[in-house]
Amino acid sequence: MKFCSNCASTVNLSIPEGDTLPRHVCENCGAIHYQNPKIVAGCIPMWEDRVLLCKRAIEPRFGKWTLPAGFMENGETVAQAAVRETIEEARAKVVGLELYGLFNITHVNQVYIMFLGDLVAPSFAAGHESLEVRLFTENEIPWDELAFPVIHRTLDLFIKDRRLGSFGNHMFDIEPMKR
Amino acid sequence: MKFCSNCASTVNLSIPEGDTLPRHVCENCGAIHYQNPKIVAGCIPMWEDRVLLCKRAIEPRFGKWTLPAGFMENGETVAQAAVRETIEEARAKVVGLELYGLFNITHVNQVYIMFLGDLVAPSFAAGHESLEVRLFTENEIPWDELAFPVIHRTLDLFIKDRRLGSFGNHMFDIEPMKR
Numbered sequence: 538m539k540f541c542s543n544c545a546s547t548v549n550l551s552i553p554e555g556d557t558l559p560r561h562v563c564e565n566c567g568a569i570h571y572q573n574p575k576i577v578a579g580c581i582p583m584w585e586d587r588v589l590l591c592k593r594a595i596e597p598r599f600g601k602w603t604l605p606a607g608f609m610e611n612g613e614t615v616a617q618a619a620v621r622e623t624i625e626e627a628r629a630k631v632v633g634l635e636l637y638g639l640f641n642i643t644h645v646n647q648v649y650i651m652f653l654g655d656l657v658a659p660s661f662a663a664g665h666e667s668l669e670v671r672l673f674t675e676n677e678i679p680w681d682e683l684a685f686p687v688i689h690r691t692l693d694l695f696i697k698d699r700r701l702g703s704f705g706n707h708m709f710d711i712e713p714m715k716r
Numbered sequence: 717m718k719f720c721s722n723c724a725s726t727v728n729l730s731i732p733e734g735d736t737l738p739r740h741v742c743e744n745c746g747a748i749h750y751q752n753p754k755i756v757a758g759c760i761p762m763w764e765d766r767v768l769l770c771k772r773a774i775e776p777r778f779g780k781w782t783l784p785a786g787f788m789e790n791g792e793t794v795a796q797a798a799v800r801e802t803i804e805e806a807r808a809k810v811v812g813l814e815l816y817g818l819f820n821i822t823h824v825n826q827v828y829i830m831f832l833g834d835l836v837a838p839s840f841a842a843g844h845e846s847l848e849v850r851l852f853t854e855n856e857i858p859w860d861e862l863a864f865p866v867i868h869r870t871l872d873l874f875i876k877d878r879r880l881g882s883f884g885n886h887m888f889d890i891e892p893m894k895r
Binding site (some may be wrong): 538539540541542544545548555557558561570573574575576608609610611612613614615616625636639641642643646648649665668676706708710 | 717718719720721722723724726734736738740749750751752753754755787788789790791792793794805815818819822825827829841844885887889
């Protein structure tokens with residue numbers, strides 16, 4: 538951030554009075570431009586003993602498999618965001634969303650909030666951001682071809698919980714990917 | 717938002733290619749400036765049969781009682797944000813945080829994420845944003861003097877869960893306050 542979105546003057550990093558952290562402060566109008574973490578909302582779409590995954594048609598991680606998830610928008614709830622992302626990426630409708638996991642990814646200032654959701658039908662197709670969408674049984678999940686550590690962790694928790702017959706809530710911090 | 721924070725040119729609302737919603741797009745450099753919901757992280761600080769509340773020294777709702785909570789910052793986890801806010805507002809240290817509630821407040825584009833936390837000692841004091849901080853038993857909670865509906869809902873759930881002896885996870889949408 539270089540300029541004030543309110544008056545177009547130069548912004549400088551400084552600690553406002555009563556604050557404890559440096560912020561982008563406009564040298565003309567004094568507006569303080571805060572930057573905060575973003576929520577990524579997603580879900581595990583379930584159909585019988587299978588889960589729905591999407592093969593990414595966009596970078597990063599083009600061609601890798603992921604769960605439907607994306608940035609939450611203003612004016613919607615977290616669950617509504619997860620439902621919307623599932624429609625957009627997998628052309629699939631999920632209902633009965635239950636909170637499943639909260640994952641902090643501090644190095645990119647993101648908080649993933651993942652739900653369990655029931656597909657209303659085994660009906661799906663690749664949305665604009667997907668190359669392919671399909672249902673996977675536990676043994677078919679492409680563990681080595683998953684897009685992100687948070688997706689790996691979410692599916693791993695899900696499989697373990699399902700074996701135990703009990704889905705708790707989970708909270709984890711996700712470390713940077715090793716490349 | 718009127719000006720591009722990247723190049724200071726005028727921004728216009730338009731739907732970028734491949735997107736579905738109007739965004740602030742710079743007419744010069746093409747930068748897209750997304751606006752997303754913010755996370756407010758907080759907790760119920762517990763000491764024996766009491767909970768810690770803060771009397772607000774700032775607007776909105778100056779003089780009303782609230783739980784320690786505030787905007788999550790970049791570079792921290794949600795739980796770390798709740799711990800930090802409890803230090804800042806109540807000069808108190810909480811440990812053992814457990815996820816308790818997720819509250820959508822869509823009309824102000826906020827998601828409250830509330831934890832249960834144990835005070836390490838009955839030691840606290842008013843931080844800069846508080847007039848007073850004190851422990852309340854169930855019967856002492858000032859229900860008619862709470863700052864926000866989300867605080868009322870969180871404490872109400874907490875009291876009911878504690879009577880049942882079981883703290884689940886909760887997810888609710890909070891409607892605008894009636895004035």
